[in-house]
Amino acid sequence: MKKKLVIVESPSKAKTIEKYLGTDYKVVSSKGHICDLATSGKGGLGIDIEHDFKPTYRISKEKKEVVKELKNLASNADSVILASDPDREGEAIAWHLARELGLSTEDNNRVTFHEITKPVVTQAIQDPHKIDMDLVRSQEARRILDRIIGFKLSKLLQNKIQSKSAGRVQSVALRLIVEREEEIRKFVPEEYWSVEAKVKKGNQTFEASLTKVDGKKAEIHNEQEAQEILDRARSHPFTVVSVTSRKKNKPPKLPFTTSTLQQESSTKLGYGAKKTMSIAQKLYEGVDLGGTTTGLISYMRTDSTRLSPLFVSDTETYIADTFGKEYSGTAHQKNSTNAQDAHEAIRPTDIHQTPEAVKPYLTNEQYRLYSMIYARTLASLMADAKFDVTSAKFAADGCEFSASGQTMVFDGYTKVYSKYEKQTTTLLPKLKPEEVLPNTTIDASQHFTEPPARYTEARLIKELEEKSIGRPSTYASIIDTLQKRAYVTLEKTSETSKTKVFRPTEQGELTNSKLQEFFKKIINVQYTADMEKNLDIIAEGSEDYIQFLRDFYDDFEPLVEKAYEKMPKKELEKVGRACPECGGDLVYRNGRFGKFISCINYPTCKYTENADDTLAELEKTEKICPECGSRMQIKKGRFGPFWACTAYPECKHIEPLKEKAKPKPTGEICPECGSELVERVSRYGKTFIGCSNYPKCRYIKKTPKAAKKEQDAAEQTAVDTAAENTVEAPVENAA
Template sequence: MKKNLVIVESPSKAITIEKYLGKDYKVVSSKGHICDLATSGKGGLGIDIENDFKPTYRVSKEKKDVVKELKSLAAKSDKVILASDPDREGEAIAWHLARELGLSTEDNNRVTFHEITKPVVLEAIQDPHKIDMDLVKSQETRRMLDRIIGFKLSKLLQNKIQSKSAGRVQSVALRLIVEREEEIRKFKSEEYWTIGAEVKKGNSTFHAELTKVDGKKPKLANKEQAEEILAKVQDQPFVVSSITNRKKSKAPKLPFTTSTLQQESSTKLGYGARKTMSIAQKLYEGVDLGGTTTGLITYMRTDSTRLSDLFVQETENYIESEYGSDYKGQAHKKNSENAQDAHEAIRPTSINYTPETVRPYLTNEQFRLYSMIYARTLASLMADAKFNVTSVKFLDNGCEFSASGQVLIFDGYSRVYSKYEKQTDTLLPVLKEGEQMNRVEIKGDQHFTEPPARYTEAKLIKELEEKSIGRPSTYASIIDTLQKRGYVTLDKVSETSKTKYFQPTDQGELTNQKLQEFFKKIINVEYTAEMEKDLDNIADGDEDYIQFLKTFYADFEPLVEKAYQDMPKKELERVGRTCPDCGGELVYRNGRFGKFISCINYPTCKYTENADDSLNELEKEEKICPECGNRMTIKKGRFGPFWACTGYPECKHIEPLKAKAKPEPTGEKCPECGHDLVRRVSRYGKSFVGCSNYPKCRYIQKAPKAKKEEEASETSTPTEQTTQES
């Protein structure tokens, strides 16, 4: 008996959805994109620019078996339903699947799931629609832009200055980081002073700050000016001149978008953007809740703060039942100008899935992220927090001092969100107008203006979103790319600091300098933001994508030609030795995994060696490959140096540089499955305690508080993003 075939992106999602749909459906995964632009044709672009930018697609090498299996299943099925993710990338995947499987784009064979729950999946499967070709054109245009800019600029920079790559959004993000560093270098610190009073009444002590002198805001640039004011107020009456009482409300924050989730996860949980999206993906695709698999959050790639009417009603009833009618607020929606609003905000699929009820089924990282998403969504529909605020002014010989205090009188949304917001009451004693304060200590404090802070990951993401650069779904891969290319580092500025900041490397600054010198018209914030609007217009069917590409290319290609002509080539740094194979000079080059030494006559001579002297000493051991007998050499890879056979690619034998340490038993048992706990070393050299039953049990023992976040980050394994910039 034939079945209906449903194709989704993720294998874990396929398992969950097949359980919902029952025996008449078979659900399989495409494992993300199956096609990409070919690397053939003029310039290896896979785009026929002279023929209206006609793209050529090829099934990815690693996906050929997947596509073969999908074709076989499709031929045996009554109907094929394309259920890739509900965004532009997902729409493009559905279109590529339709092309490869011989499906018509005029048929209603496309469904989207905004959350992986049984009612939503069953409802969606009954309402299929056509593939949205406007969304496909928008994604295709973005991909071609990234290919043209990425390939052409990368090839140029590799040839001229040995930089590894450039990209439409990547290079603008690099520009922001470099410009901030330049601001810091140019900044000149200036001295200024403030004058404050410590006032005591009874057992209460509070602070008042000098705000006016003879009715004007004071400007105290040095110690002499501060001492002049202090001389006026010392031993003078400190009198209460006015007291103002008012009520203040504080509204809850809006539900999470992709960007705000990444920012808050970074600052509150210590998770990077890629790690956050990896955890969120698992929560979206489905978690086994004791025999029933269900998605716990809605789709996590969204720029909308909208919540569905059904969810709002369900949550309002929950708030009234759990906290009382006084705690009911209202749904707020404030999307950015550039928001697509294709999906809801990131929210729990049901308000009844409280963090406490699902905790037994989640890893620690999943629980922490889900708890924050749940609390943020619930709080967004609760009433404002209310405060009594008191402002007091004091006069002392023509000098006005101000103090303020506030008291929480109704907790409102903070009842559930106080864990993620710092809120403390500032109390003032009971005061009366005309009252003279006798116990007052007044002093001046010296300060110096500080330069703007470097970007943290959260601040950079916020800046990219506010300036409409790229899409939030791509921020994680952009940040990763900048670090992998060696353009920036993300480090703590001191041993005592817990926060990591971006700093450009010398190569990053050189790359930005050359891009700004020759491509300032293209690689800038305004142009990139305007391009996002054009892509949105294409998605809405309001702009012709071929004409858009023609206009872009007419601006871009002359800049490339001029750069090839005028950009000077960076001289390779000489090592001071000759190549043992051909006698040419040895030079330093930058490779995918860092600096290395090679022959200046490359590619005619392919001799290489490590730039690290300690590795060269180790290589003198003349290690022999146990499989083919060839000499082994030390290569650098993604996770550091390793031994590799020189007979590659015929022999692919490799060995770790050092023997992998065996897990060391701790004598304790895993609280989740009962197996032994062992001490391991992560691929980054960090020590941690985990379950010996890994990967079936992924329990990791909490580190001491000071190291907790760092080690949690080091032991995660993020999944690959489906959207990457060239």
């Protein structure tokens, strides 16, 4: 009996879905895209611009066997169902599959899964629909735009200034980073002073800040002005002017979109955008929970904060049963103006799948990300946190000071989200108007204004989203490309800080400078944001995408022609020596890992050497590859320099630059296998103690600090468990 063939993108997703659908279905993977624009035709664009931008697609070399197998399976199947991801890119993949497999776009052969759970998958299979050709046209227009801009600008920059590439969104992101660096360079610090009163009443001490002087906002520019205010304030009684109390509600944050997940993951977990999306993909596709494979989160590429009514209803019941009815809140939704709202927010597929319940089946990274998604979603449907806020004003000879304190009276959503959002409690003593506070010390402090902060990954992603540049699903690849092209570096703000910020490289600044000189009309925030709006309109079927492309090209092509004519060509800096292999001049070039020396005749001659004097001197020592006999040279990688065979890729032999230090015996015995413990050095240069029987035994001795942290965590878990099993007094009584 013939089976129904279901084609998805991911192999791991295929295994999960096949288990749900049973023996009547065969589920296979296309392993992502099977086609892309060809690199043939005029300019290698794969697009016939003169004939309505007609694209030419080719099957990727590595996908030819995949397509051959899919055709064979389709010809022997009862029917074919296309189940690629539920977004524009997924719709385009479904269309390419239909075209290659000879399927009609008029048939109901397309299904989408917004979460990989058995009920959702089986329901979707029963309700197929046509391929959405408006979405396909929108994605095709995006791909054509990216190809034209990317190919033409990249070729221009390679020819003129030796930059590797440019792109429709990539280059705007680079512009933001460079502009921020220029702001920092131009910034001139300005001196200012603040005045603080330290007040003691009874056993309590609090601080009040100077806010006004003679009824006007306090602005103190130098030490003389600060001293004049100190003399006034210190010579008069510090008196309470007014005390006010109010209630304040703090609502929970909305559930995650792709962008906010990437931002929060960066700041709270330390995961980059690329890593975050990779972990989320696995959680979406499915995890084996002790014999049952299920997706733990809904689709992770979304710009919507909407939650399905069914999920909201289930979660409201869960909140009431678990925490009490007073913790139940209301579902909120607030989408950006350019949100597609095609999917729900990122959420758990089942609110009863708590992080602790699935922890045994997850990696540490999966557990940490899932815990944050779970807590954020649950918190978004809980009640506001409630505070009592007290504000007080004080005066001393026309100098007005202010202080405030707050106390949480109801924890609300913070009951589940306090780990990711710290709340502070500050108390003021009981105060009465006209009360004089004699135990007051008033001092002034000097400060200087600071330049705007450089972009972290989180800040850059937030900026891109707020300015409607690109799509959240593309942010990870944009950031990755900027680093790979050596246009920016991601560096720690200090040796002790974990925060990393983007800095443009010399080549990045040159690239931005030339793009702004010749393509300012195209490579700017507003033009890029307007493009995204037009692509959305095409997806809705409300705009002719051919006319949209024609309007763009009429603006773009004259700029390219002018740049070829007017942009000066940057000459490569010569080293002053001849290439030992072909006799050509040796020149300096910029690579991903910094400056290096190569032959001017590249790619005909591929000779390279290090620009670093120390490494260059070391490289003069002739080293021969033990596997093929070719000369070896020093290369730089993400973990530093290493020896590599010059016959690469035919020979892939590599060696560390320095001989690895032999493990040093410690005299201790491994508690797991009885072998000797030794001192080792990790690839990051950190010393640790591990088993000499590695890799058979992977025991690593914890440092006293790590052991203490683990013990504290265990004790806290015990306290939390005990608290959960204790009936709490009503909040009002506790307060």
